[in-house]
Amino acid sequence: MLKKCCILAMDQGTTSSRAMVFGLDGSVIAVAQQEFRQIYPHDGWVEHDPADIWKTSLATAQQAFQEAEGKGFSVEAIGITNQRETTLVWDKKTGEPVYNAIVWQDRRTAAECRRLKSDAGAEESVQQKSGLLLDPYFSASKITWILDNVEGARVRADNGELAFGTVDSFLIWHLTGGTQHVTDATNASRTNLFNITTQCWDQELLSLFKVPASMVPEVLDCAAQYGVTAEGILNREIPIMGVAGDQQAAAFGQCCFDKGTIKSTYGTGCFAILNTGSEPLFSKNRLLTTTAFRLGGKPTYALEGSIFIAGAAVQWLRDGLKIVQSAAETEDLAASLKSNNGVYMVPAFTGLGAPYWDPEARASLFGMTRATGKAEIVRATLESICFQTADLLEAMAADGTHPADLRVDGGMVGNDWLVQFLADVLQLPVSRPVIMETTALGAAMLAGLSAGLYGSLSEVAKIWQQDRLFKPAASKAKELTRWRHAVEATRAFARDGMSDEG
Numbered sequence: 001m002l003k004k005c006c007i008l009a010m011d012q013g014t015t016s017s018r019a020m021v022f023g024l025d026g027s028v029i030a031v032a033q034q035e036f037r038q039i040y041p042h043d044g045w046v047e048h049d050p051a052d053i054w055k056t057s058l059a060t061a062q063q064a065f066q067e068a069e070g071k072g073f074s075v076e077a078i079g080i081t082n083q084r085e086t087t088l089v090w091d092k093k094t095g096e097p098v099y100n101a102i103v104w105q106d107r108r109t110a111a112e113c114r115r116l117k118s119d120a121g122a123e124e125s126v127q128q129k130s131g132l133l134l135d136p137y138f139s140a141s142k143i144t145w146i147l148d149n150v151e152g153a154r155v156r157a158d159n160g161e162l163a164f165g166t167v168d169s170f171l172i173w174h175l176t177g178g179t180q181h182v183t184d185a186t187n188a189s190r191t192n193l194f195n196i197t198t199q200c201w202d203q204e205l206l207s208l209f210k211v212p213a214s215m216v217p218e219v220l221d222c223a224a225q226y227g228v229t230a231e232g233i234l235n236r237e238i239p240i241m242g243v244a245g246d247q248q249a250a251a252f253g254q255c256c257f258d259k260g261t262i263k264s265t266y267g268t269g270c271f272a273i274l275n276t277g278s279e280p281l282f283s284k285n286r287l288l289t290t291t292a293f294r295l296g297g298k299p300t301y302a303l304e305g306s307i308f309i310a311g312a313a314v315q316w317l318r319d320g321l322k323i324v325q326s327a328a329e330t331e332d333l334a335a336s337l338k339s340n341n342g343v344y345m346v347p348a349f350t351g352l353g354a355p356y357w358d359p360e361a362r363a364s365l366f367g368m369t370r371a372t373g374k375a376e377i378v379r380a381t382l383e384s385i386c387f388q389t390a391d392l393l394e395a396m397a398a399d400g401t402h403p404a405d406l407r408v409d410g411g412m413v414g415n416d417w418l419v420q421f422l423a424d425v426l427q428l429p430v431s432r433p434v435i436m437e438t439t440a441l442g443a444a445m446l447a448g449l450s451a452g453l454y455g456s457l458s459e460v461a462k463i464w465q466q467d468r469l470f471k472p473a474a475s476k477a478k479e480l481t482r483w484r485h486a487v488e489a490t491r492a493f494a495r496d497g498m499s500d501e502g
């Protein structure tokens with residue numbers, strides 16, 4: 001009997017590692033998931049144990065692989081997608097990491113980034129070359145920190161003994177038995193070291209962050225041959241054929257292949273990616289310019305808006321305030337009110353991301369009265385996520401881009417009330433796809449393309465199907481204005497605090 005082809009996608013996220021096996025029509029054949037430990041050594045520091053990343057990734061890949069093959073399918077290729085920016089440094093001979101993975105959320109290098117910014121022209125040069133801001137979010141300052149703080153690391157790096165990689169690179173190193181030190185163009189584009197116009201590592205940026213060129217991986221297209229699995233990983237050699245950072249993979253899984261198409265993912269945080277075509281569009285409004293995907297050596301670019309807190313605010317309602325028992329409860333509570341009754345939340349629990357980039361801001365609630373109850377607070381939380389998206393789209397509009405609709409995914413968009421409110425705030429149609437696992441699906445599509453399982457992007461695009469279209473109804477212009485006042489007040493309060501502290 002001829003076995004049906006399928007693709008294994010490994011999705012290494014911030015809080016869990018997941019493996020999914022997809023049929024060529026996008027159907028889900030097998031899923032395995034494992035959470036792992038978050039390490040918070042100090043305020044603002046976030047680390048992962050590299051062994052946890054590797055073990056959970058391998059175990060879930062093996063489990064999903066066996067399940068799919070047990071059902072009579074044949075895994076033809078592997079796609080990898082990952083939490084971006086998170087930084088690992090390991091010994092090229094032994095594979096031994098010299099330090100824990102420093103996670104994208106980690107702010108330990110804030111002072112170093114401020115110091116670099118004070119050099120005339122440094123920030124402009126970083127933005128012009130890497131498309132990013134000079135911010136602790138990205139990998140470069142995290143590498144510098146490791147080299148400057150781990151005993152002996154700087155000397156070993158200068159001797160060419162150490163390798164740097166984002167999580168994709170680290171996984172491929174291990175999957176291929178330490179033979180491949182590679183990454184893809186989307187992950188490279190999140191390091192602050194990669195010139196997105198030339199699509200090469202940039203010597204000036206490497207020097208600025210004091211990173212030896214011998215540490216960085218080779219950069220390949222998103223659909224390319226990354227090597228094959230070593231003996232003992234799966235029951236036979238399987239080629240690794242597709243790689244993209246998780247937000248870019250989600251945009252690919254949402255089939256945002258054409259200029260002007262945009263997706264927004266609502267998980268722990270929220271990340272909007274707008275395809276801007278074959279030339280990089282450098283934002284004048286503090287959005288990021290990044291590689292959406294690179295195929296056949298040709299990059300397609302994107303503008304990105306990153307919001308650090310979305311579903312995390314709902315988790316706070318559940319686990320911190322304990323005013324809901326489940327995230328799903330927020331839907332009925334928000335819908336139980338005719339309006340927000342004047343209550344606004346600015347969920348700046350870890351500062352504000354795009355377009356404000358204000359690390360000092362802290363979350364605030366405005367407009368409460370004695371009549372305010374949990375429904376108002378819940379509703380203000382959900383509304384704030386939509387208002388933040390409106391801020392991103394307004395910044396995109398100021399950069400001259402005007403998408404006609406928005407594709408959404410992520411754990412939060414099962415909440416119909418939230419998605420309808422989003423459509424109302426944006427005054428744009430919002431589409432939710434049938435397959436919501438767009439991140440893993442995007443990685444599988446990339447692997448399928450390079451394995452020749454799909455002939456073209458238009459063939460891939462047939463996989464995307466709409467579950468529901470949310471049409472914009474009543475405008476929320478008045479509420480949006482009030483939200484912006486709340487953001488201003490939140491930021492002013494943070495500035496006051498800084499001057500109080502001298």
Ligand SMILES: Nc1ncnc2c1ncn2[C@@H]1O[C@H](COP(=O)(O)OP(=O)(O)O)[C@@H](O)[C@H]1O
Binds near residue numbers: 267268314315328412
């Ligand atoms: N029905 C819902 N309404 C509002 N928020 C939700 C709902 N379901 C899940 N969430 C939120 O979505 C997030 C989980 O989404 P997910 O895409 O799995 O996140 P991640 O991949 O970042 O871990 C959680 O923060 C949770 O609070």
Ligand SMILES: O=P(O)(O)OC[C@H](O)CO
Binds near residue numbers: 015083246267269
């Ligand atoms: O792992 P996630 O889904 O929280 O995504 C993290 C992003 O890639 C950070 O830029």
